[in-house]
Structure formats: C-alpha cells, structure tokens
Amino acid sequence: MTGLIETEHLTRTLPSVVPVTLVRDVTLRVAPGEFVALTGPSGSGKSSLLYLLGLLDQPTSGTVRIDGRDTRHMSEAERSGFRLQGIGFVFQFHFLLPEFTIRENVEIPMLRLGRLPPSAIRRRAEDLLAQLGLAGHLAKRPDQISGGQRQRVAVARALANDPPLILADEPTGSLDRKSSGQVFTILQSLSRAEGKTVIAVTHDLSLAALTDRQLELVDGALTTPG
Amino acid sequence: MKLLLMLAFAHIRGRLRQMTVAGLGVALGVGFSIAMAALMQGSQQDFVRQLVDAMPHVEVLDELRRPAPQPAEQVFAAAEFFGLRPVDDQRGIRNPAAVEAALRTWVPGQIAPALRIQAVARFSGREAGVVLYGVLPRQEAQVSSIARDFVVGSFSELAAGGNNVIMGRALADKLGAALGSSVSLVTGSGQARDFRIVGLFHTGARSRDEGEVYVALKGAQTLSGRPNAINTIRIRLDDPARSQEVAARAEIQIGQKAVSWEEANQAVLEALTIRNVIMYTVVAAIMLVAGFGIFNIVSTITHEKARDIAILKSLGFPEADMRRLFLLEGLVIGAVGSLLGWITGYGLCLVLVSIPIKLEELGGATRLPLAWSLLHYVLATGFALMAAGIAGYLPARRAARLNPVDIIRGAT
Numbered sequence: 213m214t215g216l217i218e219t220e221h222l223t224r225t226l227p228s229v230v231p232v233t234l235v236r237d238v239t240l241r242v243a244p245g246e247f248v249a250l251t252g253p254s255g256s257g258k259s260s261l262l263y264l265l266g267l268l269d270q271p272t273s274g275t276v277r278i279d280g281r282d283t284r285h286m287s288e289a290e291r292s293g294f295r296l297q298g299i300g301f302v303f304q305f306h307f308l309l310p311e312f313t314i315r316e317n318v319e320i321p322m323l324r325l326g327r328l329p330p331s332a333i334r335r336r337a338e339d340l341l342a343q344l345g346l347a348g349h350l351a352k353r354p355d356q357i358s359g360g361q362r363q364r365v366a367v368a369r370a371l372a373n374d375p376p377l378i379l380a381d382e383p384t385g386s387l388d389r390k391s392s393g394q395v396f397t398i399l400q401s402l403s404r405a406e407g408k409t410v411i412a413v414t415h416d417l418s419l420a421a422l423t424d425r426q427l428e429l430v431d432g433a434l435t436t437p438g
Numbered sequence: 439m440k441l442l443l444m445l446a447f448a449h450i451r452g453r454l455r456q457m458t459v460a461g462l463g464v465a466l467g468v469g470f471s472i473a474m475a476a477l478m479q480g481s482q483q484d485f486v487r488q489l490v491d492a493m494p495h496v497e498v499l500d501e502l503r504r505p506a507p508q509p510a511e512q513v514f515a516a517a518e519f520f521g522l523r524p525v526d527d528q529r530g531i532r533n534p535a536a537v538e539a540a541l542r543t544w545v546p547g548q549i550a551p552a553l554r555i556q557a558v559a560r561f562s563g564r565e566a567g568v569v570l571y572g573v574l575p576r577q578e579a580q581v582s583s584i585a586r587d588f589v590v591g592s593f594s595e596l597a598a599g600g601n602n603v604i605m606g607r608a609l610a611d612k613l614g615a616a617l618g619s620s621v622s623l624v625t626g627s628g629q630a631r632d633f634r635i636v637g638l639f640h641t642g643a644r645s646r647d648e649g650e651v652y653v654a655l656k657g658a659q660t661l662s663g664r665p666n667a668i669n670t671i672r673i674r675l676d677d678p679a680r681s682q683e684v685a686a687r688a689e690i691q692i693g694q695k696a697v698s699w700e701e702a703n704q705a706v707l708e709a710l711t712i713r714n715v716i717m718y719t720v721v722a723a724i725m726l727v728a729g730f731g732i733f734n735i736v737s738t739i740t741h742e743k744a745r746d747i748a749i750l751k752s753l754g755f756p757e758a759d760m761r762r763l764f765l766l767e768g769l770v771i772g773a774v775g776s777l778l779g780w781i782t783g784y785g786l787c788l789v790l791v792s793i794p795i796k797l798e799e800l801g802g803a804t805r806l807p808l809a810w811s812l813l814h815y816v817l818a819t820g821f822a823l824m825a826a827g828i829a830g831y832l833p834a835r836r837a838a839r840l841n842p843v844d845i846i847r848g849a850t
C-alpha cells in the first residue's frame with residue numbers, strides 16, 4: 213500500500229424525517245506522502261468525512277478509493293482488514309482501552325495483525341512509545357497519565373502496524389499549545405521522513421500552516437476543489 | 439484467540455462481582471443437576487435391581503401370544519364364526535419334561551418348573567385367597583428370591599414330607615396360624631387337603647407375604663387333579679439384561695408365551711422413563727435460569743463496554759471478533775461455573791450418601807442409593823455450556839453490529 217486516497221462525489225446523508233447531509237459531493241485526491249490539513253467551522257462535516265475516508269462509515273453515494281481500489285463493495289471483514297493494516301486513526305478524544313496498560317494498548321493492533329512474533333511486538337511498542345517521549349509510562353493505565361501523553365499514546369497506537377495512511381481528527385483539540393505543537397510536529401515528520409499520507413483535522417491555522425496543503429469544508433462541501 | 443481471551447478477561451476482571459454471581463448460578467445449576475442425576479439414577483437402579491431380584495427374569499407360561507385357532511377356523515376359510523363350542527384346552531405346558539430339557543441346553547441361568555394354581559387357605563375358621571405354587575424344592579431355591587427371605591425353615595423342608603407347606607409370615611399371622619399349624623388348602627375344583635407349616639418367609643412385598651404358599655409339586659398336582667401338569671417355568675438368568683433375548687428365543691423354540699421381566703413390568707419401566715423426562719426438564723429449567731444470569735451480565739458488559747467495542751472496531755477488529763469476544767465471555771463464565779459445579783455436585787453427593795435413612799420394611803438404616811457416573815458431570819457441563827453459549831451469543835451479536843461512528847460521535 214502506498215497511501216494514495218481518492219474520493220468521487222462522496223455524499224453522506226443521515227436518514228431521518230428531515231435528512232441531514234453531513235458530507236456533500238466531496239471529490240478529492242491526496243497523494244502518497246502528502247500532509248493535508250482539513251479545516252472548517254464546527255459542524256461542517258470534518259469528522260464525518262474522516263470516518264468515510266477511514267472506512268468506519270459508509271457513504272450514501274460516491275466512492276472512496278484507496279490505492280486505486282474501490283472500497284464500495286468490500287465486505288465488513290475486508291474493510292476491517294484494511295483498517296487494521298492500512299489506516300491509523302487518531303481521534304479527538306484519545307480512545308484508549310482503559311483496562312490495559314499504555315504498552316498493551318499499543319500492542320493490541322499488532323497482536324491482532326499477528327505479523328510479528330510477541331517479543332518483536334513488545335519491542336516495537338516500547339520503541340514507538342520511547343520515540344514519543346513515553347518511555348517511563350509503559351506500565352501505567354490511560355487514566356494515570358496526562359491528556360497530552362494519552363494523545364501521544366494514541367499516535368503510537370495508530371502507527372503500530374506501520375500503516376501508510378494516518379487520519380487524525382483534531383488530535384490536538386484537548387491539548388495546550390505546546391503539546392499540540394508536539395503532536396503536529398510528529399505528524400509532519402511521519403509524512404516527511406516516512407512518506408506516510410497524513411490527513412489531520414484542525415481548527416488551528418498556525419498548525420495548519422505546517423502542512424503541505426489545506427482543504428476547507430463548509431456545510432459538508434469543499435470550498436476549493438481537492 | 440489468545441488476544442480475545444486477554445480482552446475477555448479484562449472485561450471479566452472489571453465486573454468480577456457480577457461475574458462471580460453469574461458463575462455461582464451456573465455452579466449451583468450444574469451441582470444440583472449432578473446430584474439429582476446421581477440420586478435419580480441411583481434410586482432407579484436400586485429399584486430395578488430389587489424388582490429384577492424378586493421375580494423370575496423370564497417366565498414361560500402355558501399361554502399363547504394369540505388364542506389357539508379353533509378347528510373349525512382351520513378347516514373353513516371364513517372370517518368369523520358364531521356359536522362354536524371351543525375344544526377344551528387342557529391347560530398346562532405341553533410335554534414339560536422335554537421343554538425343560540430343551541431350555542437347559544442353552545439358557546444361561548437356572549430353571550425351575552412349577553404348577554401355579556389359585557387356592558384358599560383355611561385355618562380355624564379364617565380364610566385367605568392365595569396363589570399356590572407346587573415346586574421342586576431344590577430347583578425352586580435356585581430361582582426364587584424367597585430362598586434368602588426365610589424367617590424359619592427353607593425350601594428343602596418341602597422335600598421332607600408330602601404335606602408340608604411354606605408361606606409368608608404375614609399370611610400365617612392373618613390366619614392366626616404358626617409354625618407347625620395344620621392349614622387346609624382348597625382348590626377351585628373343590629379338593630381340600632391339610633398341610634403343616636414348615637417354613638415362614640418375609641420378603642417385604644405384601645402381595646407375596648400374604649398371598650403365596652409353596653408346597654411340593656406332587657402335592658399341588660394332586661390337589662388340582664392334574665397329575666404331571668406344569669404351567670410355568672421360571673428362569674433366573676446369570677445376566678438379567680439378556681432377559682428379552684432369552685424370552686424371545688424361548689418363545690420361538692417352545693411355541694408358548696415367554697415373558698421377560700421387562701415385559702412383565704412395562705408400566706413400571708415406563709413410569710421410570712417419565713421420571714427421567716421430568717428430571718431432564720428440571721435440569722433444563724435450572725440451566726435456563728443460570729443462562730439468564732449469564733445473559734444479564736454479558737448484556738451489561740456490552741453496554742458498558744460499547745466504547746471499547748467502537749475502539750476495537752475502529753482499530754480493525756471485524757464484527758466476527760466482537761461476536762467471539764462476548765461469546766467467549768459467556769463461555770468462560772459457563773466453564774468456570776461448571777468446574778465449581780462439579781465440586782458442588784460431588785460435595786452434595788457425598789452429603790447425600792452420608793444421610794442414614796430408617797426404612798420400616800427392609801429393616802434398619804440404609805443409605806440413599808446414588809449412582810456415580812462421569813456421564814452426569816459431562817451432561818450437566820454440556821447443558822451449562824450450551825446455555826452459556828446461547829446466553830453469550832445473543833448480546834454478542836447485538837454488540838458486534840454496533841456502529842462505531844455512533845459511539846465515537848457521542849463521546850467527543
């Protein structure tokens with residue numbers, strides 16, 4: 213996988229008495245290794261678009277193509293497999309498993325993929341966490357570390373299976389300026405140094421400036437062609 | 439799988455108390471099922487053993503499966519006849535000596551011929567209807583369970599004199615007679631003779647103790663006016679389980695009705711089957727209740743851990759994994775509960791066998807009859823795991839379908 217992601221006329225409507233359109237006719241192309249910021253006012257559909265790109269949600273119409281592969285007719289198991297290997301998610305809220313230690317949280321996607329032997333999985337988890345400055349917190353549980361640290365754990369977990377595509381939904385939303393800068397610098401280096409495709413939602417224009425390209429959503433639609 | 443177990447145990451740890459309660463529900467269900475099965479099967483075996491012990495395993499009778507065809511029916515091919523006077527059937531097994539000899543060649547057990555007739559016993563103005571057996575004392579002692587139940591005397595006393603009789607102590611008491619009394623026996627044909635009581639028995643079965651008297655075969659034959667007649671051959675097999683097979687073969691060979699103890703007690707055995715059905719219904723009901731406990735806790739966990747489900751799914755765990763995860767949690771409770779249930783069941787059985795029970799008839803204290811069988815444990819566990827599987831699967835299926843986006847949206 214290269215991390216090439218494309219959409220065509222992507223639309224997501226919530227069925228209800230008055231249907232709500234979350235994402236409206238979005239056509240975009242993000243090249244492998246690109247670092248793209250997704251901006252827009254609150255409620256403009258940024259998160260919704262990211263869920264579609266990450267195959268967590270399914271479009272009402274239009275398509276998402278990853279590496280040129282149409283994902284429309286994939287089965288649930290295939291989409292899950294794709295997410296496991298190919299996509300790393302970082303949510304606005306950290307979403308770590310509270311029952312497990314920091315290290316276990318990072319190990320779980322690798323254990324599920326089962327590509328590495330357990331000892332290598334353990335080493336990789338420790339390396340990733342060390343790179344993100346969390347070497348001293350391996351055995352702690354998510355509720356025993358700070359919000360910024362949790363968010364970095366979430367980044368480590370997203371990187372665990374070395375996916376070519378990273379999707380981050382306001383990864384710095386709950387962080388102070390310094391921590392936000394740290395997280396964004398990490399994302400930037402992932403794109404620059406490791407050639408990963410990174411799409412990050414942010415409100416912060418100074419952070420958006422660190423990216424290669426900015427896409428703006430208003431009312432579910434792109435303001436400029438993507 | 440190891441990963442799923444790790445996740446399952448994390449959930450179980452988080453709800454240890456409820457899990458323990460659910461597990462105890464299963465444990466009690468399994469435990470009681472095991473104890474009940476042991477008790478039911480034990481008492482059934484005991485009952486059947488007593489039943490089988492008290493009666494001939496196979497009895498050849500002087501009857502036919504179907505009434506003998508009348509000569510007119512054999513001659514004319516008509517459907518039905520009215521007003522025919524049937525030929526008098528000389529009752530009795532035909533050619534008894536040859537029949538007995540034929541059976542002896544192959545039957546694995548003891549054989550005793552007898553003449554059984556209805557009679558009235560009379561003593562000092564009191565009367566009682568009895569079944570009178572004319573027996574060969576030595577052979578009778580080999581097939582009859584009464585041989586073990588003598589209070590005074592034995593079958594061999596019958597050989598000592600032609601006018602000796604053995605009866606149940608209860609019958610003697612009823613007539614007011616005692617050992618050595620001279621009792622008059624009257625048959626249907628009106629013949630009467632006096633017999634001296636030389637033996638008394640007590641089997642505990644009232645119908646036998648009050649209703650059976652034994653005299654020497656010759657005496658019975660004379661009394662009934664049928665010299666050399668025999669109307670029943672009783673067989674005691676080395677292995678009672680083969681009775682049906684032996685009865686069938688004997689019937690074919692002899693051409694007269696041969697009844698196995700199973701056939702003779704069909705109604706009783708059917709009642710036992712119904713008892714077993716009732717038992718399994720109760721076991722199923724217990725497991726159903728235990729299943730509700732599991733359903734409840736797994737349901738609670740799936741609700742409580744909705745966020746975990748969303749996280750795992752967003753990480754790339756497929757729906758099938760989520761189903762397996764919660765199914766596994768149900769099964770873990772079922773399995774742990776079953777293990778505890780084995781201990782409970784075994785303990786209950788130990789307690790049950792240690793209770794002494796006073797029984798009037800059999801005299802003195804006995805213990806509850808329990809059957810120890812691994813099958814009870816396996817069956818109870820099978821039931822429990824099935825209940826746990828279903829109870830876990832239902833919430834698991836719902837949890838797996840959960841849309842992660844709904845939860846992720848809700849949480850932020």
Ligand SMILES: Nc1ncnc2c1ncn2[C@@H]1O[C@H](COP(=O)(O)OP(=O)(O)OP(=O)(O)O)[C@@H](O)[C@H]1O
Nearest residue numbers: 226232234252253254255256257258259260261847
């Ligand atoms: N379940 C829902 N039912 C109805 N409307 C919904 C639902 N979920 C989201 N919406 C609406 O869909 C729109 C897009 O939501 P989305 O979360 O994608 O916006 P966003 O750009 O991520 O906003 P924010 O910057 O606040 O996170 C919003 O107007 C929201 O109110």
Ligand SMILES: [Mg+2]
Nearest residue numbers: 258259260381
């Ligand atoms: Mg959002």
